[in-house]
Amino acid sequence: QVQLVESGGGLVQPGGSLRLSCVASGFTLDAYAIGWFRQAPGKEREGVSCIRSSAGATYYADSLKGRFTISRDNAKNTVYLQMNSLEPEDTAVYYCAAGPFCSERYYDTAALYDYWGQGTQVTVSS
Secondary structure, eight states: OOEEEEEOOEEEOTTOOEEEEEEEESSOGGGSEEEEEEEOTTSOOEEEEEEOSSTTOEEEOGGGBTTEEEEEEGGGTEEEEEEOSOOGGGOEEEEEEEESOOOTTTTTOGGGOOEEOOOEEEEEOO
16 A cells, blocks of 8 residues: 655744654655645645655755755655744645656646645644
């Protein structure tokens, strides 16, 4: 059974950090590009970042560059999203997704991703 499971979300104060994990089961993660998306209450889902399967090239939403870092550990079948200097506006449910490729232009195109996790809640609040 193909499955993606996110973890690492929680409540954090503004300025804090969290590292989200996305673990795959039922397939080999290193053959896929992995994207992170988020959806805040009352807002549309937006692309956060993606990492290619080969060479590990990474892409980010412009507004998040410098604060978020995506990485992968293929041996653990896991992709991470390190989030630093968190702001209340980062509060959302964060999802990972697997697809055949990603690029700077299409990293946030949800239709290109085949498998999705259930999401993990991130709340930034004092």
